[in-house]
Amino acid sequence: xxxxxxxxxxxxxxxxxxxxxxxxxxxxxxxxxxxxxxxxxxxxxxxxxxxxxxxxxxxxxxxxxxxxxxxxxxxxxxxxxxxxxxxxxxxxxxxxxxxxxxxxxxxxxxxxxxxxxxxxxxxxxxxxxxxxxxxxxxxxxxxxxxxxxxxxxxxxxxxxxxxxxxxxxxxxxxxxxxxxxxxxxxxxxxxxxxxxxxxxxxxxxxxxxxxxxxxxxxxxxxxxxxxxxxxxxxxxxxxxxxxxxxxxxxxxxxxxxxxxxxxxxxxxxxxxxxxxxxxxxxxxxxxxxxxxxxxxxxxxxxx
Amino acid sequence: xxxxxxxxxxxxxxxxxxxxxxxxxxxxxxxxxxxxxxxxxxxxxxxxxxxxxxxxxxxxxxxxxxxxxxxxxxxxxxxxxxxxxxxxxxxxxxxxxxxxxxxxxxxxxxxxxxxxxxxxxxxxxxxxxxxxxxxxxxxxxxxxxxxxxxxxxxxxxxxxxxxxxxxxxxxxxxxxxxxxxxxxxxxxxxxxxxxxxxxxxxxxxxxxxxxxxxxxxxxxxxxxxxxxxxxxxxxxxxxxxxxxxxxxxxxxxxxxxxxxxxxxxxxxxxxxxxxxxxxxxxxxxxxxxxxxxxxxxxxxxxx
Numbered sequence: 001x002x003x004x005x006x007x008x009x010x011x012x013x014x015x016x017x018x019x020x021x022x023x024x025x026x027x028x029x030x031x032x033x034x035x036x037x038x039x040x041x042x043x044x045x046x047x048x049x050x051x052x053x054x055x056x057x058x059x060x061x062x063x064x065x066x067x068x069x070x071x072x073x074x075x076x077x078x079x080x081x082x083x084x085x086x087x088x089x090x091x092x093x094x095x096x097x098x099x100x101x102x103x104x105x106x107x108x109x110x111x112x113x114x115x116x117x118x119x120x121x122x123x124x125x126x127x128x129x130x131x132x133x134x135x136x137x138x139x140x141x142x143x144x145x146x147x148x149x150x151x152x153x154x155x156x157x158x159x160x161x162x163x164x165x166x167x168x169x170x171x172x173x174x175x176x177x178x179x180x181x182x183x184x185x186x187x188x189x190x191x192x193x194x195x196x197x198x199x200x201x202x203x204x205x206x207x208x209x210x211x212x213x214x215x216x217x218x219x220x221x222x223x224x225x226x227x228x229x230x231x232x233x234x235x236x237x238x239x240x241x242x243x244x245x246x247x248x249x250x251x252x253x254x255x256x257x258x259x260x261x262x263x264x265x266x267x268x269x270x271x272x273x274x275x276x277x278x279x280x281x282x283x284x285x286x287x288x289x290x291x292x293x294x295x296x297x298x299x300x301x302x303x
Numbered sequence: 304x305x306x307x308x309x310x311x312x313x314x315x316x317x318x319x320x321x322x323x324x325x326x327x328x329x330x331x332x333x334x335x336x337x338x339x340x341x342x343x344x345x346x347x348x349x350x351x352x353x354x355x356x357x358x359x360x361x362x363x364x365x366x367x368x369x370x371x372x373x374x375x376x377x378x379x380x381x382x383x384x385x386x387x388x389x390x391x392x393x394x395x396x397x398x399x400x401x402x403x404x405x406x407x408x409x410x411x412x413x414x415x416x417x418x419x420x421x422x423x424x425x426x427x428x429x430x431x432x433x434x435x436x437x438x439x440x441x442x443x444x445x446x447x448x449x450x451x452x453x454x455x456x457x458x459x460x461x462x463x464x465x466x467x468x469x470x471x472x473x474x475x476x477x478x479x480x481x482x483x484x485x486x487x488x489x490x491x492x493x494x495x496x497x498x499x500x501x502x503x504x505x506x507x508x509x510x511x512x513x514x515x516x517x518x519x520x521x522x523x524x525x526x527x528x529x530x531x532x533x534x535x536x537x538x539x540x541x542x543x544x545x546x547x548x549x550x551x552x553x554x555x556x557x558x559x560x561x562x563x564x565x566x567x568x569x570x571x572x573x574x575x576x577x578x579x580x581x582x583x584x585x586x587x588x589x590x591x592x593x594x595x596x597x598x599x600x601x602x603x604x605x606x
Contacts, residue, residue: 125588144593164585166469166517167594175602203516203553203583210513213506214469250506280506282467285428288598290447291470295591299478 010269011152013179013218014043015254017243018261019226024053024068028076032083038263039087044113044152045268047092049224049243050160050183051106054096059230059237061136069098077109077117085115090150092157094183097122099139106138108157108183110148119148123159124168131189131237134161145171153268156180156217163204163221167294169211179218179268180211186223187239201240209250216248216277218268225259248276313572314455316482316521317346318557320546321564322529327356327371331379335386341566342390347416347455348571350395352527352546353463353486354409357399362533362540364439372401375423380412388418393453395460397486399440400425409441411460411486413451422451426462427471434492434540437464448474456571459483459520466507466524470597472514482521482571483514489526490542504543512553519551519580521571528562551579 016034020027031052038046051057053076057065070076072095080093090113097107106123122141126134145168147156156177162168163182172180186204188197212219222243229236243256245266254264277283293299319337323330334355341349354360356379360368373379375398383396393416400410409426425444429437448471450459459480465471466485475483489507491500515522525546532539546559548569557567580586596602 124590124593127588129582129584140590145596161588164517164583165589166473166513167589167597170469171594171596171602174596174599199552199554206509206553207513207516210469210510210517213510214467214513249502250509251502279432280467281432283601285430285464286468286470286600287427287443288600290427291474291598293448293474293477294470294597295594296477297589297591298586299474 008271009153010267011044012042012265012267013045013047013220013245014038014041014263014265015220015222015243015245015256016046016048016263017223017225017241017256018049018052020052020055020224022055027053028079032079034263035080035083035089035091036087039089041263041265043089043263043265045090045092045150045155047181047183047220047222048094049222050094050185051096052094052224055228055230056185056237056239057230058134058137059131059228059234061133065137066104069096069104071098072107072109072120073117077111081111081115081117084111084113088113090152090155092181092183094159103139104137105141106134106159108159108181110150110155110157113151118150119146121146121157121159123162125161125165127161145175147172147175147177153270154178158182160184160186163208166211166214169215173215173217177217178270178273179220182208182219182221184221184223185239187237190235190238193238201242205242205244209246209252212246212248213250214282216273216280216282218245218247220245225261248273311574312456313570314347315345315568315570316348316350316523316548317341317344317566317568318523318525318546318548318559319349319351319566320526320528320544320559321352321355323355323358323527325358330356331382335382337566338383338386338392338394339390342392344566344568346392346566346568348393348395348453348458350484350486350523350525351397352525353397353488354399355397355527358531358533359488359527359540359542360533361437361440362434362531362537364436368440369407372399372407374401375410375412376420380414380420383414384418384420387414387416391416393455393458395484395486397462406442407440408444409437409462411462411484413453413458413460416454421453422449424449424460424462426465428464428468430464448478450475450478450480456573457481461485463487463489466511469514469517472518476518476520480520481573481576482523485511485522485524487524487526488542490540493538493541496541504545508545508547512549512555515549515551516553517585519576519583519585521548521550521569523548528564551576
């Protein structure tokens with residue numbers, strides 16, 4: 001029962017939803033102040049939006065943006081380590097990672113409440129859509145899917161485009177996460193918003209609630225807000241905010257606005273996970289003998 | 304382009320939502336008349352609810368219910384073959400399959416529009432929850448996940464509890480299905496309905512909409528309605544109907560009531576699947592090199 005007690009401690013998580021500007025120093029300073037604010041509100045595990053140090057530069061392909069990349073450790077993780085230790089909080093720090101000359105990743109670093117780096121996740125699924133030209137910048141991750149034991153709880157991290165992949169959520173949950181964090185940068189193309197905006201947003205939230213349900217885990221997605229244009233004359237992207245937290249049954253337990261800077265909080269209760277997973281014992285009945293084919297691109301042998 | 308034309312033909316699918324009684328002959332006769340009705344309404348692929356030949360006997364464990372099992376071909380598939388050929392429709396026929404003495408399956412038979420059996424799927428994930436004692440009756444399926452080329456379109460079949468497993472939907476979609484049918488028998492325990500009913504229903508629908516989104520396929524779930532009690536004095540199960548069809552973006556395009564017998568129809572448009580999958584190219588970016596672990600029960604190596 002000792003173990004049960006250790007694993008059953010509840011903790012509050014906080015998502016930071018902010019607008020970002022072009023200057024990395026200003027963004028880092030701003031992020032630090034929002035992390036401190038979240039800590040004052042009681043959050044013990046705090047997640048920032050994807051690539052929070054800059055505007056979403058992937059709207060264009062331009063090598064000048066590689067200048068935004070930083071090492072790990074580097075300015076972002078050093079600043080956040082200090083603030084993590086000071087406030088005894090865990091911070092999920094998205095970083096445009098410079099790993100080597102010519103090798104860059106879209107990374108989430110998990111900093112423990114003592115200020116030390118617990119581990120990191122490199123975005124595995126990399127998009128390439130009009131104005132989300134990430135394949136130009138980011139080498140696909142090579143660390144696999146994982147979760148991290150922190151002083152406050154077992155957490156998993158995935159990033160944005162990973163949201164659409166049940167395999168990523170499944171493997172992260174199977175590795176022991178109570179909650180899967182998704183630092184995010186997603187929004188509407190202004191010209192499409194009226195016709196497709198509602199369906200796009202609902203697909204995004206629904207598929208993630210599905211991950212909560214199928215795996216019996218909390219899901220927490222932290223998005224940015226605001227209209228960002230990389231060049232004059234471009235329509236830009238209107239980031240849709242709507243950061244949210246769903247419980248292990250897929251119920252939304254915290255939901256941010258579409259356009260305001262704010263912090264949302266929710267309690268992660270490991271015993272709630274156990275309750276849901278024993279009532280709906282999906283993990284018990286997985287047909288692990290029969291999932292061969294998942295590692296194939298398409299099963300068109302007889303087509 | 305010839306291929307494209309062949310694969311791009313739209314077709315209407317129909318789900319039959321009915322209440323069932325104890326007498327298999329009456330249920331079969333009723334189902335035949337509803338299939339004909341769906342055909343008159345224009346449905347070309349028609350799906351019946353799970354185990355439609357009887358009430359949901361799995362509320363109890365009693366060997367007398369094995370008498371309900373039938374061979375394939377057998378009474379259900381023979382009656383449906385006749386009606387399929389007569390109306391030139393494809394029918395998904397759920398059967399309590401007697402494969403051998405002591406080997407029984409929860410099966411969906413796909414009958415083509417010429418009346419011949421195209422193939423069958425044996426339920427892979429078998430539940431065992433209070434009053435859903437299916438592990439007592441059904442041997443887990445051994446045919447894997449698959450889809451079937453019929454004269455009207457490429458369809459996949461899974462059954463009820465499979466709804467909670469992203470792996471099943473993924474493998475069925477990867478095998479070429481435009482639409483995944485889920486014959487279903489799910490409902491509320493009357494005592495739980497008030498407190499948990501809404502969340503249970505929403506989890507059920509949300510996780511399936513998630514399969515539509517993640518895979519860019521139509522999903523079509525056909526459930527029964529009505530309160531069924533296997534024994535006097537038991538509270539029974541109130542089957543919640545709500546059969547629905549979602550499009551490749553997870554949008555609900557047809558939705559039945561919670562308690563009425565009815566047919567719902569929707570058009571499956573293979574070009575819509577292509578449009579959605581090229582706009583949101585999730586299948587393109589799957590990390591098939593990194594999904595190892597899916598075939599494990601849990602990844603607790605370092606826990």
